[in-house]
Amino acid sequence: MNFLETPIKDLLIIEPKIWKDDRGYxxxxxxxxxxxxxxxxxNFVQDNQSFSQKGTLRGxxxxxxxxxxxxxxxxIQGKVIDVAVDIRKNSPTYGQHFSVELSGDxxxxxxxxxxxxxxxxTLEDNTIFTxxxxxxxxxxxEIGVLWNDTDLNIDWGIxxxxxxxxxKDKLLSRFADLKSPF
Numbered sequence: 465m466n467f468l469e470t471p472i473k474d475l476l477i478i479e480p481k482i483w484k485d486d487r488g489y490x491x492x493x494x495x496x497x498x499x500x501x502x503x504x505x506x507n508f509v510q511d512n513q514s515f516s517q518k519g520t521l522r523g524x525x526x527x528x529x530x531x532x533x534x535x536x537x538x539x540i541q542g543k544v545i546d547v548a549v550d551i552r553k554n555s556p557t558y559g560q561h562f563s564v565e566l567s568g569d570x571x572x573x574x575x576x577x578x579x580x581x582x583x584x585x586t587l588e589d590n591t592i593f594t595x596x597x598x599x600x601x602x603x604x605x606e607i608g609v610l611w612n613d614t615d616l617n618i619d620w621g622i623x624x625x626x627x628x629x630x631x632k633d634k635l636l637s638r639f640a641d642l643k644s645p646f
Contacts, residue, residue, distance in 0.1 A: 467502040478573040508596040519626040523583015528645035531602035532578035542591025543567035549581040579646040
């Protein structure tokens, strides 16, 4: 596995080694020892999966302590633009975001530690997105920011009129109003 640094400290792109032959392919999507050697000390407690049509945007979400979550995300089928926004108050990259294309074809994974808002938009129909988390969901600890906040200026790689949002995500606040717990 290759663990690639991004311009924002602690966000990592992970490229697994893929073994392909005439039967198909095989790869390890998680190996505790290799992750520890890369500096990721994660105790995963739950796996989640979503199925979405093109244009579905989920985010930007996080959970406050003591329920903050690290996420190891990947796409099984389809394609997404995955985004993390640094909300660690003492970070030199506070308020900055990083995005990466994840797909069932490129096999890339993305490590998003606690202290980041996270979201993704699907670029293809029938996209299956999966992620491991380091803490259980707690509704009272949920925080979020509007996906199209002008202060963040995120390029989601899709026409704005194609975006499909949940009612909850339509009501999130602006980044300027976020009181970061990190």
